[in-house]
Amino acid sequence: MKLFRILFCGLMILFGITLIANQAFALFGRPSAKIKVTVRNESGQPVDKAQLRVRFSSDDWPVETFTDSDGIAIIKSRSDDGVILCDITKEGYYDDGFAHDFFRIKFGRWQPWPNELTVTMRPILNPVPMYVRNTYFVIPEVGKPIGFDLEKSDWVIPYGQGVHADFIFQIERKVTSYTDFNAHMVLTFSNPHDGIQLIKDDGGGIFNTGSQFRLPRMAPLDGYQPKLDKSRSTSSPTFGSHEEDSNNYIFRVRSEVNEEGKLVRAMYGKIRGVIEFEPRRTNTAKIYMHYYLNPDYTRNLEWDPKRNLSHPSDSERIEEP
Amino acid sequence: MTPDYYHNRMIDDKDRDRAMNEDIFYFWINDDDDQGDLEGSDIPGASRPDWDNAVVDGTRDLEDFFPVSLNLVELLDIYLPWQYHYRLKAVGENLNIAFTDLTPTDSGNYLTAEGTNMTREIVFSKAETVPVTKAGIDLFKLKKQGGRQFMERLRLQEQPGVILVEGRKAGTTPLLLEITDVNGNKVFSSQLNLSLAGVEMMFRQKNLIQPLFDFYQTNAFVTPDHVPTTALGPPDRLKLQSFVDAGQDYSAHFSGFEADNDGNDFVFVHGYNTNGEEARGSQTEIFKRMYWSGSHARFLGVTWYGWDSQSSFWQGLCAGKRAINYHINVRHAYYTGQLLKQFVASNNLSNATFAAHSLGNMVMASAIKNGMNYRQYFMTNAAVPEEAFIPQIAYADDANWATNTGKLMYHPDWRYPNGDPNEEGYKPFLWATEWYKRFDQTDYRQSMTWRDFFGKVTQNQGKGAPTYNFYSTNDEVFRPFTMPLQDKPVDGTEVNIDRKPGLWEVLKNISCTDVSRVGTYSWSLQELLKGLGGLTDQIDLFGTDSRFGGWGFNDDPADGYYRCVPPETVDGEETCGRMSPAEAQKVDPLTLKAKPLFSKNLNNSFLYSADPLPEQSVTNAEAKRIELLANEFPALTYAAGHRGVSRFDREFNIDIRGRYIKGGRWPRKRIKKEWRHNDIYSVGYPYLYGMYDYWARLIDGGNLQ
Helix, strand or coil: HHHHHHHHHHHHHHHHHHHHHHHHHHCCCCCCCEEEEEECCCCCCCCCCCEEEEECCCCCCCCEEECCCEEEEEEEECCCEEEEEEEEECCCEEEEEEEEECCECCEEEECCCCCCEEEEEECCCCCCEEEEEEEEECCCCCCEEEECCCCCEEEECCCCCECCEEEEEEEEEEECCCCCEEEEEEEEEECCCEEEEEECCCHHHHHHCCCCCCCCECCCCCECCCEEEEEEEECCCCCCHHHHCCCEEEEEEEEEEECCEECCCCCCCCCCCCEEEEEECCEEEEEEEEEECCCCCCCEEEECEEEECCCCCCHHHCCCC | CEECCCCCCCCCHHHHHHCCCCCEEEEEECCEEEEECCCCEECCCCCHHHCCCCCCCCCHHHHHCCEEEEEEEEHHCCCCCCEEEEEEECCCCEEEEECCCCCCHHCCHHCCCCCCCCHHHHHHHHCCCECCCCEEHHHCCCCCCCHHHHHHHHHHHHEEEEEEEECCCCCCEEEEEEECCCCCCCCEEECCCCECCCHHCCCEEEEEHHHHHHHHHHHHHCCCCCCCCCCCCCCCCCHHHEEEEEEEEEEEHHHHHCCCCCCEEEECCCCCCCCCHHHHHHHHHHHHHHHCCCCEEEEEEECCCCCEEEEEECCCEEEEECCCCHHHHHCCCHHHHHHHHHHHHHHCCCCCCEEEECHHHHHHHHHHCCCCCCCCEEEECCEEEEEHHCCCCHHHCCCCCCHHHHHCCCHHHCCCCCCCCCCCCCCHHHHHHHHHHHHHCCCCHHHHHCCCCCHHHHHHHHHHHCCEEEECCHHHCCCCCCCCCCHHHCCCCCCCCCCCCCCCHHHHCCCCCCCHHCCHHHHHHHHHCCCHHHHHCCCCCCCCCCCCCCEEECCHHHHHEEEEEEEEEEECEEEEEEECCCHCCCCCHHHHHHHCEEEEEEEHHHCCCCCCEEHHCCHHHHHHHHHHHHCCCCCCCHHHHHHHHCCCCCHHHEEHHHHCCCCCCCCCCHHHHHCCCCCHHHHHHHHHHHHHHHHHHHHHHCCCC
């Protein structure tokens, strides 16, 4: 009985201390957050020794740790705002990371405690040189199809130095003023089997979370559309709306066929974000593209950022593989 | 000795010509309190100024140093440094120096080193500094501080070296270089003519706080809640005789510096929650950054009253300081815009470039709406609804209304009345945001919307007065609520938690020291709480002016949306309730003119009528409109500073993070390249110089290299 009393009293004291501590947390406004992060590769295998740098509070230094042999890291720290941001790095993998917002506090702890998150890191497998640009090109004329050479980053002769009409753009426009215009862009291609298809990826949202290497490693064999239409006008229902963040494209150009008309080989590439065109403040239109063209006639879409065959200026800020 | 007279981050022949000509170099004293990459205070006159220690105070402090090249190559061959004394002297004892391995052509690299690892800036940002005395410091003897290595390097590299210099106190005494032999005989001397003063003695400043109070006195339709008695900000510095600091006349310093102007004018307007003292810090910081980005435009800072209700308070054991009442400051911003327009017109600034931060963009947009002329305008982290720049046609019922608004800006009470995302909510035509559509163009109430309110800014885009919108999607102030409904707490003790998933939790967790939290989501908060008491009411600190309209329900039984079915109680349970979404959908839209579904402000009962309400019939129509927009009519779009303005073409919507920092350099403390609302001031210049370079180029019409 005496032992029971001692135990009971001890438990009550412990409970009291815990309660006070929890109240103190709430009082001081410095609650804690705990996360359990599991890092795996694309095959689902754990990634060990991946370094995590985690922001728990805006004014504190990030907490650093590594994953264990199961690819798991458990980290807790005080978090003023419940906004958790994490950079994950490991040699042989593309940089990765996540963002998580906590909203609820209970007993001085952000809920749930811990919050479990899983990250899939993408290994660096076969990055190859590509022609990569992230800029705009002013179409020389409106009302007629004009070819654009992705390798030369230029319009085809006689408008520029381009040789292959990889993309063929045609712009129609009627611009009365900055706030009153109608314009239409059509993208077509030179060869049978050439085309473009939409790929969804939001770029990781506002914090660009997820792998630095986005979109599929390999271009698909099928699903290419021979034409892409876009309109921008004050009479359009989308007037005033932002383009979808998640729209990207994979394309196929310079398709070659055998005698039976079957595809033998082609060049593949991708476009990060949308193809945008702007008919205002020019007599024709500006066409914005962030494109990657792989010239090796494989479907590989993994670019080596150290080997850009286009040599653009730094201002294009091309960074994603 | 040659400084970077043209502040283009390199010392070249043009600078050397000016040094040969003995031109005076004008710079500021380093009397703010920078720390590290992100911290400290930019307000001049700090109690512990940066000059008063023996180090560079982080990357934020680097802009407060100027490079001086020392061309000692030939001299070192003639006068060997171990046989002669190379002394730097400052008669006024008003300088500190730090040694570098820079050369004149890359003399600005302490601010902008190439590459992405910032190794050099980090080295410079922690460099030791040495006070230059009246008697002089012997460079070769400063082994510990790097002087000896500096001299040895000069002999080896056979090109001039560069020291960094900071001002300790104001004065016009020169920096001297003297070489003497062992007997003290002077064999060579050179001098750099300097003029140092507080940084505010280098640019103009217009304070619109008192004019705003005068305006209110004259018009008497609105008065500020809290008239500040302190921190009213500095007196105007517009005329030469106003460049006085602590009784000392610095007009010569100002006019000498400004003699180098290129004929352009640059006007900067600070943001919300920035009191008069803090405004000084904001302006000086932007001035310095533009200086180092090579701008030679005449700089003018505008101080305005955007901190009404800012107050220190206590909660638990912690204290904080915030301007809680955003809505009243929106109104101050709007009227300040009218005053700015007058000031610009009467001071020959109609061809100036303007930049504004945060709610300062409300000041600017108001000035433009009211007819201000300008050459170009840089919006930065603009706390103005995006829809204010978009024509109303984009929100017509038959247009793609949903894609032109932000779904996370729809209040869950109206969108998901019972917390079920699959449930039919109250149709948008019932919302306060769409009420204006019930009225024709001649009706005053047709203007009860933010949509196209500042459309003139967009129209001017096509008329040679462009607006560049510098935005950041992860600016914490503009972040949308992303809390999924399934994360909604089920704890029955949480007040109103079922009605406001996400909102209440955020509010409940605000602590007075948690500046980051009250900042985070504040755009969404201010719009989603319109009609619900506003942020001020929710955290019960101040009174509120946002109790009506917005997302509050019209619970007046007389209007028929809140009904009690007799008997009024069954077993003590109330049977009264709001009209369901399905029932409300059948309401005749014309009925909404007099009986809106949102809560009515009976102080403005003239609004709720089926009869026409011409603008001219409303007393103080414009003032009332601003009050209502600020307090009672929410925006359904995010701030222009969140994702840009879709109607601007791409060249004018600039994602700061994507353009300048996404994959590049950023303080190590900031994971995922996090951008915070005040980073245009607080992140060290070396991380963000690209943006200011672009500003400077635009001001200069693209000529600046």
